[in-house]
Amino acid sequence: MSINRQSHRVRTSAKVLRAVLVIGLLILLARIFQLQIIEYETYTPLSMQNSLRMEVVNPARGLIYDKNGIILVENQPIYSITITPSRFNEEKIPHLSQLLQVEEDLVRERMNEAQQYSWHRTSRLFTEVSFETFSAIQENLWQLPGIGHQVESKRNYPTNVKASHVMGYLREATREEYLASEKILLGDKIGKSGLEMIYDDYLRGEVGTEYIRVNAFGQELGSYEDGMLDMAPKKGADLITTLDAEVQQLSEELMVNKRGGIVAMDPQTGGVLSMVSSPQYDLSKLAGRMDSEYWQQINQDPHTPLYNRAISSRQPPGSTFKPFMGLVGLELGLITPQTEIYNPGYYTRGRRYGDLADPGNYNLEDAITYSSNTYFFWIMDRIASRGMLDSWSELIKDFGIGPKNNIDLPYEVSGIVPDSTYMNEQFGDRYWGVGDLMSLGIGQGMVSASPLQMAVATSTIANGGYRVQPHVVSAIKDRSGEFQYTNPVFEKIEWLNPNQLENVKRGMRGVVSTGGGRYYANLDSIEVAGKTGTAQNPYGEDHGWFIAFAPMDNPQIAVAVLVENAGYGSISAAPIASLVIEKYLTRELNRQRVLDYVLDFRSKETQTAEVN
């Protein structure tokens, strides 16, 4: 090969190689131009997403106070472990389960659940782990990509007040619920009963967002831009209730080992001072990670602890119905306060209706005090035979017996106060007569009411004829400290005449001073007025009722007590009501004998557990 040819070849080869170099460099230059200049907008958000994680910050749920500012429901921190399935490596399951001290299968099961919800969103893997477990996970986070931790809160009940049916419990929102609301996320707890349910929107607050810088391992490095983009969560509003913690607690103690309900309220406002349904359940066992065994137990308990007897049960009011019968009789013009009716020991209408009161003449006041059946059978007889059933029904309902009273609690039921339509439905058109209605006059048979309805009705007598709307929450205090007051109904019942009410009140005062309530309901310090009642129960022992208000001249508390399967109201319900009144008005209990008696008292077991 000649030198010339060779040098020619070298020059050509050099050109080719130089071209290869230049083309290669230009391709790379074009590529970085494409990535960094043209597609800059594409990659910047990607890098932001990589290094920033948006986290939902749960707001603190609102607190619940009693009327004196005592906190009844608050929040307590709990520790949760979360998972983002897309970032989690299944090979880490053994390590994770070892740190959590649970079975691998359980971890796998929870992980699958989270995957089904979302591959990319963060879900709770385990809630309410111990602080030690939480710390162990925290230390090992860098080895566990996709695993995170959260501090959340659960409801805590700092006092001895249970008030389970009033407060209610929280449970995780169902799929329908979180899909239906923008504000509810998977895993969020929402109120499922009681105030927690009714005021859920107020209590919940608004979630905040927080941007956290993270690295490729998901380790948190701190806030982004000093938190300038973060949205603080908005704390839920607090509820100021009308409950009196001391009275509530006493009411609960008095109802232990009994089935039934107590409603005590301020007759001047309708504010509920205490409300108990017994048996109760333990809210703290349903807070945070639910004790599923306990949940099953209270769901299967034949005494139905989840059922709120104070507002959801319906029982014939028995003789507690008599004061209202009297007022209706006066309004319908069937009697005057002076009308005297002779009780021979029975009332005859087709058959003999018994009367346990001593034979003799009774006016309205005495008929209430000594609970003479004859007097009220006489009134009911006239109502029935003169076709005044519908008017009677209307007037009774004006007291709040029968209709719902729109308390701010769920599952309130209406009672039954028959009218002709109801009778037609029950017996068939006109297949009913006076005989079917007679027992209504003494609060037996078809008429039925809840303790709440009886408390509302008692308030109406106590406050001089005003309809009250029972309520538990008096004000909602939002996070800025502003109070939003609830505006319960309080209106005059036009037909109720103060003089007539006075007669009935005196009759009720007599019940406590000289009648059936004198043993257990009479207080030395306060003039209590009340009425005993016994609901006939075809399934077992009768139910005891007592309604009362005090003090006589300026009533500040009205109470209705129902004790199921406990016999006469005078010996079962009356002592309970009087202790509640004594506690509320004097802040102390001076009758150890009565207290011990009540604490020892038990509802009789029934053969069949009946609801309603």
Added chain:
Amino acid sequence: MINSKEFSWSVIAIWVAIFSIGLAAIYSATQGPVSQFLPEYIQNNFFKQAIWIGLSIVVLIGLQFISPRTFQGGAYLFYALCILLMVITLFFGVEVSGSRSWLRIGPLNLQVGEITKIATILAAANYLTSRRDISAENLKTALTTVGFFILPVILLLMQNEAGIAIVYLAILPVVLFWSGLPYGISLLMIAPALIGYFTVLDWMWGAIMVAIVTIGIFLLQRRTWLTATSLVMGLLIVVGTEVALEQVLQPHQRARIESFANPTLDPLGAGWNVLQAKTAIGSGGLQGKGFMEGTQTQLRFLPEQWTDFIFCVVGEEFGFIGSSLVLILFSLLLLKMLSMAINHKHPFAQLVIVSVTFLFFAQFIINIGSATALLPIIGIPLPFMSYGGSAFLTNTIMLALCLNLDANKRSFSIYR
């Protein structure tokens, strides 16, 4: 002793600029906020690299005092020694992340495969130019040259260092081409890589590439058998690659190969590195996020950011300005070296310089191509920038050789 007037100071300036940028990037990748996630031995990488650079500067200066004839004369011996060391490494080497390619000599960990590059280039160049009648035009000579390269490649593959092996294979066609291998056959040599690459992108592209290469070979060589060979071989590569991808390889292996073109197929697996590298570079924009401010780098979204993905650190923190500066510096270096080769009269020196130039070029293209998702990710360091003492020293020695040969171009002549 060389004449300092003949010395190419501009190449030194470019070299210093490149390794300075590299050093800054290593600092950011290991000493920045990211350091909290790194074990201590990696945090020390910056200082270790600085020491290696210092050592390399001494070696570079020292090499200027050696006669270029020594390189030529000692080439075979050096080659034999390196091959021996590689064999020793195979048995007594230190295993680092799956490859047994490191030999511990005193306090130093030496990657013999890197040093062997120099020996191979020198030996092949010596063989091809020592006798006037030898050139790659002769098939037997060409095959012998291939042998010089294949031997270390086999040893490297046995050491599980496919990345370095690819570099050897990449410069082989250039060596043969420069030594007179006909253009058509040279094109045929690089055809498999081109066709394979385009087939992975899409088999249609592969087929088009076969047509282009075949036509190119026909135009260059006008030999029927060669053209036919090219066509048959090309089609076999297309079919073979397709069959391998679709039938032979497991889905995850396939994903690893195809992920550079389509990282979103497996964003958390094979595509992760590709996505994170592209994101790092792309989010750098024009000016970059600033020194030690790159979130992708500092939050460790980039893997091996002080070695194979060092370019991403530059791209993210110094933006298009920084990364195009790196490209321009490399362009200047490589073009300047190519000019050195052309201006040299001695074929040995020419071939050595061309080989070194394309060795750098191959590493440069593969590294940045990987980082910018133009090529599948092949773990190769960026010359003079990535962390790695052996590679830095080897590359510096090669540069020093070229500088030495260039500076001695008057005295080192075929006529003397």
